[in-house]
Amino acid sequence: MNYEITHLDVLESEAIYVMREVVAEFERPVLLCSGGKDSLVLLHIAKKAFSPCKLPFPIMHIDTGLNFPEVIDSRNQLEKIFDCRLLVASVQESIDKGRVKEEDGPTPSRNKLQIVTLLDAIKENRFDAVFGGARRDEEKSRAKERFFSFRDEFGQWNPKAQRPELWSLYNGRHRQGEHFRIFPISNWTELDVWRYVGKENITLPSIYYAHERKVFERDGMLLAAEHVQSSPEEEIFSAMVRYRTLGDANITGAVLSAATNIGEIINEIVSTRLTERGATRADDRVSDAAMEDRKVEGYF
Amino acid sequence: MELLRFATAGSVDDGKSTLIGRLLFDSKSVFEDQIEAVEKTSEQMGADYTNLALLTDGLRAEREQGITIDVAYRYFATPKRKFIVADTPGHTQYTRNMVTGASTADLALILVDVRKGITEQTKRHAFISTLLGIPHLVLCINKMDLVGYEKEAFDRIRSDFADFAAKLQIHDLAIIPISALHGDNVVNRSLNMNWYGGASLLHHLEEVHIGSDRNLIDPRFPIQYILRPQRDDYHDYRGYAGTVASGSFRVGDEVLILPSGFSSTIIEINGPQGSLQEAYPPLSVAMRFSEEYDVSRGDMICRSGNQPKVAQGIDAMICWFTPDSFLESKRKLLLKHSTNPTRCLVDDLVYRLDINTLHREESVERLTMNEIGRVKLRTMKPLMFDAYKDNRSTGAFILIDEDTNDTVGAGMILGPTD
Numbered sequence: 001m002n003y004e005i006t007h008l009d010v011l012e013s014e015a016i017y018v019m020r021e022v023v024a025e026f027e028r029p030v031l032l033c034s035g036g037k038d039s040l041v042l043l044h045i046a047k048k049a050f051s052p053c054k055l056p057f058p059i060m061h062i063d064t065g066l067n068f069p070e071v072i073d074s075r076n077q078l079e080k081i082f083d084c085r086l087l088v089a090s091v092q093e094s095i096d097k098g099r100v101k102e103e104d105g106p107t108p109s110r111n112k113l114q115i116v117t118l119l120d121a122i123k124e125n126r127f128d129a130v131f132g133g134a135r136r137d138e139e140k141s142r143a144k145e146r147f148f149s150f151r152d153e154f155g156q157w158n159p160k161a162q163r164p165e166l167w168s169l170y171n172g173r174h175r176q177g178e179h180f181r182i183f184p185i186s187n188w189t190e191l192d193v194w195r196y197v198g199k200e201n202i203t204l205p206s207i208y209y210a211h212e213r214k215v216f217e218r219d220g221m222l223l224a225a226e227h228v229q230s231s232p233e234e235e236i237f238s239a240m241v242r243y244r245t246l247g248d249a250n251i252t253g254a255v256l257s258a259a260t261n262i263g264e265i266i267n268e269i270v271s272t273r274l275t276e277r278g279a280t281r282a283d284d285r286v287s288d289a290a291m292e293d294r295k296v297e298g299y300f
Numbered sequence: 301m302e303l304l305r306f307a308t309a310g311s312v313d314d315g316k317s318t319l320i321g322r323l324l325f326d327s328k329s330v331f332e333d334q335i336e337a338v339e340k341t342s343e344q345m346g347a348d349y350t351n352l353a354l355l356t357d358g359l360r361a362e363r364e365q366g367i368t369i370d371v372a373y374r375y376f377a378t379p380k381r382k383f384i385v386a387d388t389p390g391h392t393q394y395t396r397n398m399v400t401g402a403s404t405a406d407l408a409l410i411l412v413d414v415r416k417g418i419t420e421q422t423k424r425h426a427f428i429s430t431l432l433g434i435p436h437l438v439l440c441i442n443k444m445d446l447v448g449y450e451k452e453a454f455d456r457i458r459s460d461f462a463d464f465a466a467k468l469q470i471h472d473l474a475i476i477p478i479s480a481l482h483g484d485n486v487v488n489r490s491l492n493m494n495w496y497g498g499a500s501l502l503h504h505l506e507e508v509h510i511g512s513d514r515n516l517i518d519p520r521f522p523i524q525y526i527l528r529p530q531r532d533d534y535h536d537y538r539g540y541a542g543t544v545a546s547g548s549f550r551v552g553d554e555v556l557i558l559p560s561g562f563s564s565t566i567i568e569i570n571g572p573q574g575s576l577q578e579a580y581p582p583l584s585v586a587m588r589f590s591e592e593y594d595v596s597r598g599d600m601i602c603r604s605g606n607q608p609k610v611a612q613g614i615d616a617m618i619c620w621f622t623p624d625s626f627l628e629s630k631r632k633l634l635l636k637h638s639t640n641p642t643r644c645l646v647d648d649l650v651y652r653l654d655i656n657t658l659h660r661e662e663s664v665e666r667l668t669m670n671e672i673g674r675v676k677l678r679t680m681k682p683l684m685f686d687a688y689k690d691n692r693s694t695g696a697f698i699l700i701d702e703d704t705n706d707t708v709g710a711g712m713i714l715g716p717t718d
Binding site: 003004005006007008009010011012013014016017020021023024045048049050051052053054136137143144159160162163164165166167168169171173174175186187189191192 | 301302303370371372373374375377381382384396397399400403404511514516524525527528529530531534537539541542543548570572580582583584586597621634636637638639692693696697698700705706707710
């Protein structure tokens with residue numbers, strides 16, 4: 001018997017351990033699912049962690065109303081595939097109720113608005129542990145994130161007052177109204193996620209793979225003409241593209257790609273020279289600390 | 301691909317961020333948009349060359365103050381290994397961060413400025429690495445370019461460190477002369493130091509043997525969670541879920557359940573990839589036993605011929621983390637050990653350790669933030685543990701303040717109190 005273990009197996013077992021620890025110690029966990037690859041990996045691992053039991057928590061989608069239709073299609077199948085309860089919290093409802101105000105301008109982003117929708121849903125449902133698929137390699141301010149990330153009663157993250165995390169001994173103690181964000185795949189990189197998707201044969205929304213689409217270029221990003229209004233001087237053209245991240249359709253850029261399967265995507269990532277957020281997310285380009293600022297307020 | 305976790309430590313100006321930036325850059329783990337952002341910021345700050353340190357300083361406050369506040373985790377991979385780097389700040393007041401980063405590390409990388417030689421900080425970091433049981437230590441003598449890449453300067457530091465290291469238990473030590481700024485001996489062997497016959501840093505990180513670091517001898521399986529499907533097709537199913545802490549478990553093994561002391565036989569092991577014949581660390585699995593006793597979270601599965609210590613009095617080294625309170629005799633705290641939390645009482649602060657001189661100060665009354673000392677604790681229920689030096693998993697615990705809910709200390713068990 002050799003006791004060798006690959007890095008993906010170590011990361012998978014680590015994530016399972018974290019999820020079981022949360023279910024053992026918290027009262028009302030929920031798993032946030034955007035329909036993107038990271039949250040689908042999380043769901044897949046959750047299923048393994050509690051097999052043959054049903055998932056011991058519901059999953060929740062924050063619907064901005066600006067999602068790619070392919071993502072919504074894939075989300076709508078989750079209940080059946082994973083035999084779990086799906087909650088949908090809607091940003092449109094938050095707007096209608098007057099909790100938030102739509103931004104002005106021709107292409108208003110709902111990226112910041114969804115913080116309120118998320119925090120309201122956490123409060124209403126009295127969730128005390130919220131699983132998310134964030135990874136530390138995604139962005140600089142996330143490099144210091146914990147597996148168990150404490151949020152105060154306002155849902156805020158204080159980067160200077162995080163609990164130290166030692167060994168695999170997590171401290172999830174909290175008072176009523178406070179909650180934790182839990183990041184079981186903290187230690188995974190984009191490449192790890194893709195290798196795992198390939199190894200485990202996980203079904204992802206089709207737009208992760210190369211497809212033909214009408215796009216135009218803005219600030220070095222390719223935006224979908226179908227979802228974003230172009231200006232007269234922005235020329236629309238047809239190209240083979242795929243998405244590396246799935247944010248709202250109006251702020252997420254596609255990349256030129258011929259990769260139609262996992263193997264080709266992995267080859268592309270190995271040779272790419274841009275981070276997934278830098279290449280495709282307008283929301284993180286606003287400033288060097290854009291993500292840090294949103295996280296403090298309670299973002300994912 | 302194998303996984304290696306390492307912790308880095310160094311003083312503020314030892315070039316640690318530059319070295320990590322260099323490893324990420326040369327292993328092609330940073331991307332053009334990150335480099336561009338760093339180049340832009342370097343220019344704004346008036347630097348002559350691209351400041352690779354900016355790649356790792358994440359939070360706004362850190363960039364503004366030019367310091368690292370918190371442990372940051374970085375990732376890079378070569379075709380041989382995936383690396384997780386716990387990048388810990390070096391300031392004196394951040395011993396707690398070094399302890400945190402070191403707790404999960406297979407290897408510690410300590411930077412020394414060749415012009416300054418071995419400082420108190422170097423000694424402190426080397427000591428913490430051994431206290432936390434990190435099996436491999438790498439001392440990088442940095443800024444060799446500033447002493448003309450001379451062998452004499454390197455040799456002097458090497459022999460100084462050997463004098464100090466004799467007091468510590470270091471199992472595996474490598475000392476490498478480098479220039480993080482220019483890349484000498486970081487990824488490739490340097491042509492400027494032909495007198496150095498060893499491996500480059502990256503080569504060493506790729507090749508150092510970590511397969512034997514896990515404890516595969518003492519079987520320990522802390523019960524984390526019990527799987528009870530409410531389904532007809534799994535009517536009597538009870539799966540005992542957890543992560544193997546050490547040793548190995550096979551289907552058919554007769555095991556002992558603590559604290560009850562009942563014996564049972566493993567009839568099934570389910571891992572992430574399905575049914576397994578054998579489970580070993582750090583796999584997360586679920587086991588089923590032939591006899592169903594009352595087994596709950598916090599129980600420990602072992603073998604009758606190889607059991608952990610079971611006691612309510614423990615002798616441990618503690619690092620204290622908080623500025624808000626002290627560790628002192630008669631203080632009550634929460635203790636989390638494996639999956640088994642309990643209350644505890646500090647019976648006695650035996651001594652405080654001066655981590656610069658390793659001198660034991662026996663007349664002290666309390667430990668304050670970032671101090672390390674030896675204590676005797678009494679727990680409300682029995683702990684099932686091993687000495688930390690034998691088992692980093694069942695020998696470790698954290699201390700929690702019940703009023704603030706903060707994690708206020710880390711403990712490494714020496715053994716039961718007499």
